[in-house]
Amino acid sequence: MRDLKVYIVVALLALGIFLYIQYRKPAPVNWSQTYSRTDKIPYGTYILHHELSTLFEGVAVRSYRKRMYNILEELGNEADSYLIVAPELDIDEPDYQKLLAYVKSGNDLFIAAHTFGALMTDSLKLRIQNHFPWADSVNTVNFTNPELRSETGYRFDKRIAAGYFTEFDTLQTTVLATNGHGNAVFLRYPMGDGNLYILSSPDYFTNYALLSSEGVAFAGKALSYLTPQQQIIWDDFQAMGDRIQQSPLRVFLSDEHLRPAYLIALFSLLAFVIYGVKRRQRAIPIVEPLKNTSIEFAQVVSSVYYQRRDNLDLLTKEYRYFLEHVRTAYRVNTSNIDENFMQYLSMRSGVEKSILLNILRGMNDLQRYETIDDGTLLSHHRFLELFYQQALWKNNTSNNVLT
Secondary structure (H helix, E strand, O other), X not given: OHHHHHHHHHHHHHHHHHHHHHHHOOOOOOOOOOOOOOOOOXXXXXXXXXXXXXXOXXXXXXXXXXXXXXXXXXXXXXXXXXXXXXXXXXXXXXXXXXXXXXXXXXXXXXXXXXXXXXXXXXXXXXXXXXXXOOOOOOEEEEEOOOOOOOOOOEEEOOOOOOOEEEEOOOOOOEEEEEEOOOOEEEEEEEEOOEEEEEEOXXXXXXXXXXXXXXXXXXXXXXXXXXXXXXXXXXXXXXXXXXXXXXXXXXXHHOOOXXXXXXXXXXXXXXXXXXXXXXXXXXXXXXXXXXXXXXXXXXXXXXXXXXXXXXXXXXXXXHHHHHHHHHHHHHOOOOOOOOHHHHHHHHHHHOOOHHHHHHHHHHHHHHOOOOOOOHHHHHHHHHHHHHHHHHHHHHHHHXXXXXX
């Protein structure tokens, strides 16, 4: 028992040390590409959203988590610049038509994404090549405008996706920036009185990109093409999705610590259900063996007769039981009981004839008694017991001889 306690204490100490180390261990960097304005992780856009009001002084920045159609229908012409930074664009026909009308009325739409959706790419005759470098390479981009151009270019490391446009309508498009290989990464589409700006990667506006001076310079100069006067719309829907459709499980599945715990609980519950559907063995009830109550019954009956002191009735029933035993055991008719019957019964049972004659005499005397005392009852009972004893002895002897 003492050794067991030692093992338990050692195990608890080891568990405590492990939990303490895990608690004190620095949290690993979360490289999830959320592009959310509230995330301070590398691929969040907290810095950009926070600095927009500084970049555009006097212009309000308002965030909306609705579809484009609903936002523009609600605001009308109050906002003159629309900004989207998201991994991909999710728009339908009503959204796209509303955006076109919004831009043509004299507003600016700025989109930085990896993919722009089939609807927009087909309409603009646009094709994009996404490139996610794995080696320790440097991606260089530069503006075509001499006033914004850098002599060495704006350099980004391998964690910044270096996508570029492979096809676009050169007659209606102005290339604003290219990569080190001369591929277009930043385009402008004049539409009506406004402009559509598209950038081939949202990574240029992430917190990680804005940690460097070159990243800050590139993002600021790219956004300088916007000329907001009243308000900038920050689209949360494209990066974060619809708030109504977000499942509560998203909290568990998006966290690297809660996700394994949720999966373990889910599989444990599944295993419990599978094990529980098996047919369970019922508990076998303890059945008490039947008691032999013959002795108790005889004692009860005898006590009743003893209390009543009706010796005549008791002796009458003893003779009835004797006749029933003769009929059952020896197959003898008892309708005519005389000396010949007793002689025949003596031959069948092996009991002495004198005992049977005394039983016959007692049965005949019974008819003239009105009451009998205990002594008379015992004398009659003695001859009946002698009959049963001799009959039993003769029967056992005959069986042994046959065996």
